Amino acid sequence: MAVRRKEADTMEIIKGGVTAAKGFEAAAVAAQIKYQGRTDMALIYSEKPCKVAGTFTTNVVKAAPVRWDRQIVENKQKSQAVIINSGIANACTGVEGMMYCQETAKEAAKVLGIEEAGVLVGSTGVIGMQLPIDRIKAGISELAKVKKAGIESGTEAAKAIMTTDTKKKEVAVQFQIGDKTVTIGGMAKGSGMIHPNMCTMLAFITTDAVISRKALQKAMSNDVEETYNMISVDGDTSTNDTALLLANGMAGNKKIKKGTPEFEVFQEALHYVNETLAKMMAGDGEGATALFEVKVVGAKTKEQAKTLAKSVVCSNLTKAAIAGHDANWGRILCAMGYSGAKFDPEKVDLYFESTAGKLQIIKDGTAVDYSEEKATEILSQEKVTATADLKAGEAEATAWGCDLTHGYIDINADYRS
Template sequence: MEEIEVIEGGITSPKGFKAAGVHSGIKKCKKDLALIYTEKKANAAAVFTTNKVKAAPVLLDMENIRKSEAQAIVVNSGNANACTGEKGYEDALKMAEKTAEMLKIDKNDVLVCSTGVIGVPLPIDFCLKGIESAAESLSEKGGDDAAEAIMTTDTFKKVIAVKFNIDGKTVKMGGMAKGSGMIHPNMATMLSFITTDANISKEALNKALKKSVDVSYNTISVDGDMSTNDTNIILANGMAENKLIEVNSKEFEIFYRAIEYVNKNLAKMIVKDGEGATKFIEVVVINAKTENDARLAAKSIINSNLVKTAIFGEDANWGRIITAAGYSGADFDPQNVSIFIKSSKGEIKVCENGGYVNFDEGLAKEILKEKEINIMIDLKSGEFSSTAWGCDLSYDYVKINGSYRT
C-alpha cells in the first residue's frame, strides 16, 4: 500500500507503549488479563456497542472517554461483567482504580474492557491480583502476551503493525483484536485496541476512528448476534513528534489510510476465525444508486444465515443472495440484477436480469469448494459500491455455542 508499510509487531510497536498479558485465575490456566500503558498521556477515541444492554465496563468507559484522554487500558477475558448490576459497575471501577494505583496515574485515565460469559459475577479478587502482576510485567515486548490474554473462543492472536511518514517523521500504529462469535454488522462481539505515536488532534482522531470503524467492523458478520461489550479504542500519545494532524489536511488523509488498513485487516482476521468457520466470504455490491444502498445490500447478504449455510454446503443458491438484498432496504430494481460467484477456481454468473441463467453447476461446485469465496452483485442502478466480509455457518458453530458456558 502506498505510504503504508506493514512491520513486525503489534500494540507496542509505537514509541512509548508497553503491554503485558498474564494469567490471573479467571480462566483455569490460560492468560486472561491484559494491560496496555503509554508513558505519556494520550489522546483517546472509542466506539462502543449499539446494543441497549451494555456491560459495566462499557458504561464506565463511556464516562471516562468524554475528556478524550487516557493512559492505560485494562482488559480481562473469561467473564464479560455484563448484566451484573451495581456490583458489576463497582467491580469495573475497582479495576480502573487498581490499575491507576499500580501505574501511579489518574483512575479517570484508565479504560476498562471485559469479554467472556454474560450474566456471571466477575471474580474481582482474581482481576485485582492479575492487575498487580500485569503492571509489574509491562514491557515493550509484551504485545503478544496481551493479545493472547484477550482471547476467548479465538483460535489465533489477531495483531498488526504499520509505519508511515508524516511531516518527515516516521509514525507507527499497532493493533490487536479479539472476536470469533457474536459478530454482527454494527460493531461485532469484539474488542479492538489501536496504539499510535502520531501527534493528532482529538477531533481528527475521533473522526478517523469512527470513519474507519464504519468500513471495517461495521461490515463483518459471523452469526448475526451483537454483544454487550463491543469496544474499539485508539490511543495516540504524540511521541513521533510530527506536526499536529488536523481534520481536512493531507496528513489526516495519510493517517486515515493507516487506521483504515489496520482496522480492515483486524476485522478480516476476526471473520476468518469465526466460530466453526470453514470459508471466508467477501460480498461486493456494485453500481448501487447510493453509497447507503450499496452498504445496506452488502451487509444484508453477508448477515444472511441462509446465504452462509449455502456457502458451507457449497451450493450456488443465488436465490438466497438476491432475497437478502431485497429485504435490506436498498433501493434497486430486481429485474436489473446480476450475480457472480468466484474463487481461485474461477468465476461464474449465476443470475442475470434478476432471473435464471443456465450455468454450469459442476463448475459452481468447484468454485465453492475453495476456502475464500467472493460474491458480487451488480444492481445496475448507479455508480456506488460497498464491501462486506463474513464466514459460513457450520455444524461446529452449533457445537461451540451449544456448550459455551461449560
C-alpha cells in the same frame, strides 16, 4: 521486514500489533478468571498519557466496562493503561460490576503509578457472572511486573483476550507525516456475537501520532462505518462491544488536524488496520471454515450498496449454502430483495470468486449456463467472494461474514460450562 502496499506508497505493513508504535508496552498473565491453563488478562501501557477516541455498542444492555470507558472518552480524560480480561464479560452485573471497574482502575493506578481516572477497562466472556475481583487485582500486579515493549508482548496480549477465537488478531502499519515515521497498531478479539451495529467486538488501536482529539475521534467514528459495522457472524450485537484508539504523540510529527492532507493519510492507515482486524474476526467466526465477502457494485448510492451487502452477509440460508459449497444463488437474490433497498432484480449480475477462479452465476437476474463443479470448487476455498452488480450507478460497498456450520451450535450450546 516491511511489505509495501501497491495501492498506497505512503504506507507499509509491518509486523506487530499494539506495541508496534513508540512508547507502548503490553503484557499477558494467567489470572484464572474463568479459564485454566491459559492467559486471560492483558495490559496495554503507554509511557506517556494518550488522547483517547472510542466507539461502543448500540445495544441498550451495556456492560459495565462500556459505561466506564464511555465516561473517560466523553470527559476527554487522557489514559496510560487498558486492563482487559477474558472469560467473564462483567455485563448485567449491576452496581457491583461498576464498582469492580473502579477497583480495577484503582489497582492499576497504584501499581503502574498513573492517574486512576484514565484507566480503561475491557471484559469479554460470559454475561451475568461477577468478576473475581481478587484475582483481577492479583493479575494487575503481575501484569505490571512483566510489561514490556516489543512485538512478542503485544502478540501475547492479543492471545490473552481471546474467548472462542481460534487465532490471535493483530496488525500494524507505518507511514510518513512530513519527515516523521508514524505507526498505528492494533489487536482485536471477536468470533461470536458479531453483528454490524458498532462496534461488533473488542478492538484496541494504538498510535504514536501527534493528532488533535477531534481528529482522532472523527477518524475512528468515520471508519467503523466502513469496517466493523460491515461484518456479521451471527446477528447478535454484544453488550460489550468496544473499539478504543489511543494516541501518545511520541512520533513527534506536526499535529494532524481535521481537513488536512495529513489527516487523510492517517485515515487511510487507520482504515487498513480496522478493515484487517474486521476481516480477521469475520473469517474466525465460531465454527466457520471460510471468510465470506459480499461486494455490491454498480449501485446508485453508497447506502444502497451497504444495505444490500449487509443483508446478504447476514443471511443464514446463504451462509449455510457457503458452508455446503453450494452455488444457491437464489438465496443471495432473495436476501437482497428483503433488505429494504430498492433495485431492479432483472438487471443484477452475480459472480462467485476465490483463489480457484471467478465464475458468473446469473446475468440480468437469471441463471447462466455455468459449471456446478467449478462453482463448488470456487466455494470450497478459505475466502469466497460474491459480487453483485446492480448496473445502476457508480457506488459500491463490501461486507464480510462467514459460513454457518454445525460448529457454531456446538460452541454456543454449552458456552457457559
